[in-house]
Structures are given as C-alpha cells and as structure tokens.
Amino acid sequence: MKVEVLVVGAGPAGSCAAREIAKAGFEVLALDRRAEIGYPVQCGEFLPTPEELRKIFPQSEEYGDLFDTEPEIVERETNEIEINGPRGLKYSLNFQGMTIDRRRFDKSLWQRAEKAGARLMTGVEFLRLSSSNCAETTAGEIEFKLLVGADGPLSKIRKSLGLEGPKAISQAITTQTRGEWDNLVRMYFGSIAPGGYAWIIPKRGGANIGLGIQRKFVKGSLSTLLQRFLEENRISSGETTYGQVPISGPIPRTTKGNAILVGDAAGQVMATNGGGIPIAMICGRICGRCIAGTLRGSGALSDYEREWRRQLLTPLRNAARTKAIADLFFPTDRRLKFAMNVLGSGGIERAILCKRLFHLL
Numbered sequence: 021m022k023v024e025v026l027v028v029g030a031g032p033a034g035s036c037a038a039r040e041i042a043k044a045g046f047e048v049l050a051l052d053r054r055a056e057i058g059y060p061v062q063c064g065e066f067l068p069t070p071e072e073l074r075k076i077f078p079q080s081e082e083y084g085d086l087f088d089t090e091p092e093i094v095e096r097e098t099n100e101i102e103i104n105g106p107r108g109l110k111y112s113l114n115f116q117g118m119t120i121d122r123r124r125f126d127k128s129l130w131q132r133a134e135k136a137g138a139r140l141m142t143g144v145e146f147l148r149l150s151s152s153n154c155a156e157t158t159a160g161e162i163e164f165k166l167l168v169g170a171d172g173p174l175s176k177i178r179k180s181l182g183l184e185g186p187k188a189i190s191q192a193i194t195t196q197t198r199g200e201w202d203n204l205v206r207m208y209f210g211s212i213a214p215g216g217y218a219w220i221i222p223k224r225g226g227a228n229i230g231l232g233i234q235r236k237f238v239k240g241s242l243s244t245l246l247q248r249f250l251e252e253n254r255i256s257s258g259e260t261t262y263g264q265v266p267i268s269g270p271i272p273r274t275t276k277g278n279a280i281l282v283g284d285a286a287g288q289v290m291a292t293n294g295g296g297i298p299i300a301m302i303c304g305r306i307c308g309r310c311i312a313g314t315l316r317g318s319g320a321l322s323d324y325e326r327e328w329r330r331q332l333l334t335p336l337r338n339a340a341r342t343k344a345i346a347d348l349f350f351p352t353d354r355r356l357k358f359a360m361n362v363l364g365s366g367g368i369e370r371a372i373l374c375k376r377l378f379h380l381l
C-alpha cells in the first residue's frame with residue numbers, strides 16, 4: 021500500500037493533523053491500534069474554554085472552528101477549580117471549563133478529518149520502520165512520503181526515529197461514578213496521589229474520578245491508591261482504565277527526516293496539570309498545515325518545529341520547571357503543605373496556568 025502521508029494514532033493530535041492535510045487536497049491515511057476511536061477513555065475528560073486557553077497560551081494563533089464542540093458531547097460546564105492540599109489546606113480558583121464525553125469527542129474529531137477526505141484503519145498497529153519511507157504494520161507494509169507520529173507517550177514512531185523521549189511519565193488511573201455533583205472541579209494533592217494529584221470532575225449524572233502519580237514517590241499500586249481515595253470520599257465506582265502522561269515538558273526535537281511527532285508523543289503536555297487535549301489539537305493543526313506546505317513545495321517540515329515552539333513553548337517550559345520544583349516537596353505532606361502555603365492562591369493559580377512562579381522562577 022502507498023500513501024502520501026501516514027498518520028499513526030487517531031487521537032486529537034492525529035485527527036487534527038489528518039484533517040488539515042486532507043483539506044489541502046493530499047492523500048492521508050491514519051492508523052489506530054484501538055478497535056474503536058476514543059475508547060477506552062484514559063483521561064479526566066476536562067477541557068478549558070477557548071478563552072481560558074488563550075490566557076495560558078497567548079501566542080497561539082486564532083482557533084477558528086478548532087474547538088467547536090457539539091452540545092451533546094459537552095457533559096458539564098464548570099466555573100471553578102478547588103485545590104485541596106494536605107491536612108485540610110484548600111484554595112479556590114475561578115476557571116471556566118467543560119467536561120466532555122471523550123469517547124464521542126474523539127470520534128467527532130475524526131469525523132471532521134474523514135469529511136475532509138482522510139482515511140482510517142482501526143485495529144492496526146505500527147510495528148517498526150523498515151526504511152525511511154516504509155512502515156511495517158500488522159496490516160502489512162505501507163509506503164509513504166511523510167510520516168506523523170501521534171501515537172502517545174510511549175511512541176513507537178519516536179523510538180524508530182531514535183529521538184529522545186520524555187524524561188518523566190506519570191501513571192494514571194480513572195473510573196466513572198454516578199450521582200449528582202456541583203459545577204466544581206476538585207484536585208487533591210498530597211499522599212493520596214504521590215507526585216501528582218487526584219481529581220473529581222463532574223459530568224452529566226456522574227463524575228470522572230482518577231489520579232495520576234509518579235512511580236518514584238509510590239510504594240503501593242495505582243488501584244490501591246484509587247480505592248483509598250474513593251473510600252475516603254464515599255464514592256462508588258465502576259470499571260477502571262489506565263494511562264500514561266508525559267510530565268517533563270516537550271522533547272528536544274520533534275522532527276527528523278520526513279517525520280513529525282505531535283501531541284503526547286512529543287511531550288506537548290502541561291506538566292503541572294497533565295492537560296494535553298487542546299495542545300494536541302493545536303499542534304496537530306500546525307503539523308497538518310506544515311505537511312501540506314511541504315507537499316506543495318511552499319514550506320518545509322522544519323516550519324513545524326519553529327511554529328509550535330513560537331506559539332506554545334514558553335508556557336509548557338514554565339510548567340515543566342514548576343513541576344521540577346514541586347518534586348522537591350512531594351515526598352511528605354508536611355513539606356508539600358509548607359510549599360503550598362508559601363505559594364498561596366496566587367502562586368498556585370500561576371502554576372496551574374503555566375505561568376512563572378512569583379514572576380521570577
């Protein structure tokens with residue numbers, strides 16, 4: 021099989037890249053190892069509003085219809101984040117966001133790409149590169165001109181290219197619960213989720229519950245930590261799913277030869293809060309446009325490296341630095357409470373929004 025552009029991974033990054041490539045009139049095929057796009061759900065399903073996102077990434081280009089979301093996919097609108105620290109410490113931040121049905125959200129993003137002319141093969145796994153222009157997959161060999169690695173934090177594309185990966189990856193577990201919740205996103209820091217945080221994110225008729233941790237701070241299992249969190253908050257739950265999130269900032273290099281890395285595969289995640297969906301979509305769009313320019317002869321793949329860094333790098337780097345500082349205080353609740361008291365509500369808000377701490381660090 022031969023295609024102009026091969027996209028590996030049909031999550032938010034891959035779908036947005038494929039849409040732009042197809043809109044420009046080029047042939048694009050996406051592969052996804054999952055049988056169903058968007059499932060299983062492996063995240064908190066929370067998105068900031070475009071207005072809040074603009075505050076975090078003021079240099080990002082106009083969003084246009086990028087974040088247009090069908091009303092039926094929005095589970096709940098929220099207006100506040102409650103930060104719960106060790107030993108009863110609590111702060112509240114005004115923050116506008118929404119909880120989405122991630123399963124339907126990812127399908128919707130792919131449908132936009134498909135409408136533009138992109139093709140998809142599900143249940144197909146990328147295995148390795150047999151050459152710079154040929155991928156070995158479980159469906160056979162696929163030849164391509166350009167390659168997009170949107171295949172997550174453990175990216176096989178990245179490994180095949182020999183590019184450096186994230187220095188730190190958070191392990192996460194999530195579940196769903198039924199019931200009525202207010203329009204408040206709750207984050208819990210401390211020994212309940214060592215090196216990360218636990219969350220309760222309201223949905224329609226229920227909530228997304230989960231936690232992310234760093235293994236170096238944890239002795240027990242993820243499932244044990246989640247069960248303890250559920251019991252402490254008197255929450256019943258259903259099926260659990262597991263995932264990984266890169267938390268050390270973007271990798272040093274996201275292009276090589278005729279290939280581009282985007283989204284989690286490139287470490288393009290806010291290290292202080294684990295948010296990656298909107299960044300993946302923004303970078304996916306940049307990726308798709310740069311590939312289209314390369315195929316037209318009016319640009320080069322190196323334009324992608326320059327452009328996503330111009331729009332997003334400073335906040336992402338701020339978040340990674342803040343996360344590195346936080347790691348010094350995560351080992352004990354006493355030290356973490358001290359640090360959170362020193363930061364206060366203003367400093368914590370700056371950390372969540374990927375700003376420099378105290379305007380200095």
